[in-house]
Amino acid sequence: MSGETGPTSVAPPPGEIEPGSGVRIVVEYWCLLPSEPCGFEATYLELASAVKEQYPGIEIESRLGGTGAFEIEINGQLVFSKLENGGFPYEKDLIEAIRRASNGEPLEKITNSRPPCVIL
Numbered sequence: 001m002s003g004e005t006g007p008t009s010v011a012p013p014p015g016e017i018e019p020g021s022g023v024r025i026v027v028e029y030w031c032l033l034p035s036e037p038c039g040f041e042a043t044y045l046e047l048a049s050a051v052k053e054q055y056p057g058i059e060i061e062s063r064l065g066g067t068g069a070f071e072i073e074i075n076g077q078l079v080f081s082k083l084e085n086g087g088f089p090y091e092k093d094l095i096e097a098i099r100r101a102s103n104g105e106p107l108e109k110i111t112n113s114r115p116p117c118v119i120l
Contacts, residue, residue, distance in 0.1 A: 021057035023101045026073040028065035040070050043088055050091045055098055074101045080110040087113030
């Protein structure tokens with residue numbers, strides 16, 4: 001081994017804005033009991049990790065929500081609702097919505113969703 005480490009996050013040069021800065025995401029997800037492992041927490045953590053990898057400067061907040069909820073707001077606008085779509089958002093669709101928000105473009109509701117679970 002050459003002593004190299006894996007990829008690291010490098011701060012942008014002075015005067016350059018970090019991707020995702022100024023964009024705020026709130027994810028409200030269902031949890032059976034606040035003291036127990038949550039139903040959709042793993043999905044939230046997976047999505048949050050993918051978003052932070054692409055947009056390190058983004059602010060992501062999570063809240064516990066009602067039964068079956070997995071709702072995503074970007075800058076106060078609801079962009080995805082599991083209660084309406086019946087599944088979870090695809091990462092690529094959420095990343096695209098964040099890109100639009102970062103560029104000041106209007107947001108559209110994400111209507112594509114993947115099933116909440118697969119029964120074999």
